[in-house]
Amino acid sequence: MARLLDTIDDPRALKGLSISDLPALARELREEIIATCAQSGGHLGASLGAVEIGVALHYVFDSPIDRIVWDVGHQAYAHKLLTGRRDRFRTLRQEGGLSGFPSRAESEHDAFGTGHASTSISAALGMVEARRQTGERGRVVAVIGDGGLTGGMAFEALNHAGHLGRNLIVVLNHNEQSISPNVGALSRWFSKKLTGRTFGAWRRGIKDALSALPRGDKAIAAVRHALSSTKALLTPGMLFEGLGFEYVGPIDGHDVGGELETLDRVRALDGPVLVHVVTEKGKGYGPSEADPVTRGHAMGPFDIATGKSTALAPAIKPWQDFFADGVIELMRKDRRVVAITAAMLEGTGLARVQRLFPDRVYDVGIAEQHAVTFAAGLACEGLRPIVAIYSTFLQRAYDQVIHDVCLQKLPVTFALDRGGLVGADGATHQGLYDLAYLRVVPNLTVMAPSDENELRRMLRTALALDGPSAIRFPRGAGVGVSLDEELLPLPAGKGRIVHGDPARADVALLAIGAMVPPARAAAAALAGRGLRALVADARFVKPLDEALVRDLASAARRILTVEEAALAGGFGSAVLEALQAAGVRADVKRLGLPDLVVPHGDPARQRARFGLDAAGIAAAAEALCASRPKILSAG
Numbered sequence: 001m002a003r004l005l006d007t008i009d010d011p012r013a014l015k016g017l018s019i020s021d022l023p024a025l026a027r028e029l030r031e032e033i034i035a036t037c038a039q040s041g042g043h044l045g046a047s048l049g050a051v052e053i054g055v056a057l058h059y060v061f062d063s064p065i066d067r068i069v070w071d072v073g074h075q076a077y078a079h080k081l082l083t084g085r086r087d088r089f090r091t092l093r094q095e096g097g098l099s100g101f102p103s104r105a106e107s108e109h110d111a112f113g114t115g116h117a118s119t120s121i122s123a124a125l126g127m128v129e130a131r132r133q134t135g136e137r138g139r140v141v142a143v144i145g146d147g148g149l150t151g152g153m154a155f156e157a158l159n160h161a162g163h164l165g166r167n168l169i170v171v172l173n174h175n176e177q178s179i180s181p182n183v184g185a186l187s188r189w190f191s192k193k194l195t196g197r198t199f200g201a202w203r204r205g206i207k208d209a210l211s212a213l214p215r216g217d218k219a220i221a222a223v224r225h226a227l228s229s230t231k232a233l234l235t236p237g238m239l240f241e242g243l244g245f246e247y248v249g250p251i252d253g254h255d256v257g258g259e260l261e262t263l264d265r266v267r268a269l270d271g272p273v274l275v276h277v278v279t280e281k282g283k284g285y286g287p288s289e290a291d292p293v294t295r296g297h298a299m300g301p302f303d304i305a306t307g308k309s310t311a312l313a314p315a316i317k318p319w320q321d322f323f324a325d326g327v328i329e330l331m332r333k334d335r336r337v338v339a340i341t342a343a344m345l346e347g348t349g350l351a352r353v354q355r356l357f358p359d360r361v362y363d364v365g366i367a368e369q370h371a372v373t374f375a376a377g378l379a380c381e382g383l384r385p386i387v388a389i390y391s392t393f394l395q396r397a398y399d400q401v402i403h404d405v406c407l408q409k410l411p412v413t414f415a416l417d418r419g420g421l422v423g424a425d426g427a428t429h430q431g432l433y434d435l436a437y438l439r440v441v442p443n444l445t446v447m448a449p450s451d452e453n454e455l456r457r458m459l460r461t462a463l464a465l466d467g468p469s470a471i472r473f474p475r476g477a478g479v480g481v482s483l484d485e486e487l488l489p490l491p492a493g494k495g496r497i498v499h500g501d502p503a504r505a506d507v508a509l510l511a512i513g514a515m516v517p518p519a520r521a522a523a524a525a526l527a528g529r530g531l532r533a534l535v536a537d538a539r540f541v542k543p544l545d546e547a548l549v550r551d552l553a554s555a556a557r558r559i560l561t562v563e564e565a566a567l568a569g570g571f572g573s574a575v576l577e578a579l580q581a582a583g584v585r586a587d588v589k590r591l592g593l594p595d596l597v598v599p600h601g602d603p604a605r606q607r608a609r610f611g612l613d614a615a616g617i618a619a620a621a622e623a624l625c626a627s628r629p630k631i632l633s634a635g
Contacts, residue, residue, distance in 0.1 A: 073101035389415070560617070
């Protein structure tokens with residue numbers, strides 16, 4: 001039997017279905033999302049929960065004339081399937097395939113690209129105001145999960161939207177979870193006020209009782225008006241109406257007919273409106289519904305029948321597990337150590353730390369700015385906070401890093417997970433800019449471990465410093481080195497030679513972080529070609545070991561810097577600056593990521609593309625040796 005979904009090539013075709021067909025379409029959308037995520041992984045739970053929202057929005061509104069802005073974007077798989085991408089959906093998050101998030105370059109129906117939270121209302125309000133200025137027709141809808149409301153930017157936008165009073169529709173998808181269970185007073189308020197059985201039963205009871213009376217429909221209408229005037233006392237309508245929004249809801253986010261009716265009414269209203277929709281993350285897939293931790297938020301390939309991962313377990317633990325081990329060890333030895341994350345307990349490894357030290361681990365929600373300044377306050381009073389945030393998300397708190405931590409030289413440690421290429425999450429999540437944006441900040445020590453033992457030692461080093469520090473490490477499995485029994489700090493600002501003899505080197509490979517192992521492999525390959533390569537692990541981007549850099553330049557006269565990060569302003573640039581300041585002449589080539597947007601794809605293939613694997617490093621070193629030493633130059 002043909003699927004309804006196979007008849008939908010764009011949202012206009014959706015409107016040809018009857019309302020009674022839509023629940024079946026929703027089931028087919030879930031089946032397709034589950035099958036695709038089982039094959040290649042993806043953000044399963046959030047998109048399953050938002051299926052009916054996507055169907056209802058496209059049934060009522062006319063995309064792309066009407067703009068639909070998704071926040072964070074991992075709710076939008078049904079949206080992709082309904083907007084002409086069904087035939088390519090099985091390429092989701094694969095190299096050359098569909099992005100896992102909305103992308104303006106991918107479809108005219110993706111009104112705004114997003115991979116970070118809390119941006120939708122600001123962007124949608126900008127679109128509304130632009131249309132007012134230009135006279136363009138159409139409505140604008142922002143779809144934000146309740147987790148997105150833990151980010152302050154969303155409330156800044158709500159405040160401004162209420163002040164302007166424009167025709168903006170905000171759909172709040174309330175599912176009690178972003179990635180880990182939502183935290184904070186606002187989330188508790190939603191859950192208690194709106195989804196509790198008492199409130200729902202109270203509303204249904206009044207309606208049922210009045211329906212049984214003569215002229216019951218008129219009585220319901222009268223009471224509905226009375227309820228609307230007092231709902232602020234009973235629901236978060238008080239909060240949103242205080243911000244200038246008309247509040248509608250809560251409504252059942254899995255009753256597509258009810259959603260259609262509500263959205264159709266709302267479309268005709270003037271001024272800012274917030275529609276509160278209650279959904280279940282992971283809806284329609286038993287293993288996700290039964291997962292109390294993430295509800296199937298971000299999954300690798302899995303068996304559909306069981307929900308169990310089909311990926312081979314790595315022989316070596318992932319970096320975040322070694323990070324968590326190090327934090328636990330430090331917490332056991334020093335009661336001043338506390339840990340903070342922004343809605344990433346599972347992803348950073350801190351969930352395990354929290355189970356052991358529940359009073360010393362803080363999840364502040366999707367609020368990176370607050371996380372950093374909260375850590376600054378803790379440090380002011382003598383604690384030693386470790387702030388664990390993905391590299392891509394620390395970008396959101398750059399002013400706080402500078403203004404609140406580093407200018408005051410407060411001893412906060414930033415642990416930047418996912419430094420470098422990240423794979424399927426793509427452009428919005430690539431951790432490529434941290435070395436460049438951190439090394440310019442005063443008072444900040446910036447480190448990158450080449451293996452898991454170095455990571456543990458760098459955590460210990462950070463606690464020995466009297467100011468702020470950042471430790472940047474990659475995604476994926478560790479290297480597999482043995483771990484020191486005693487956790488000792490490193491000498492601050494000092495690198496090390498890990499391979500070769502400086503007195504006999506033809507070329508020096510100066511690598512940072514995860515690029516040290518492939519640099520060593522490249523040196524072995526070069527030896528087979530008659531070239532003697534020295535390999536040095538810089539360890540510190542700031543303060544750079546300038547003495548080591550000068551010694552390498554004097555000995556080898558040729559230096560190849562290697563970093564899995566943006567070249568502009570990064571580690572290689574620091575080496576060039578140090579040589580120039582010292583007046584040392586050497587031939588320098590830098591390997592790293594050029595000034596372009598790196599899309600989703602296989603990280604190993606991408607490293608090979610940019611010459612950051614052993615073969616690429618060896619080829620660049622061989623080419624450098626083919627030229628004669630000259631004054632400073634950058635490749």
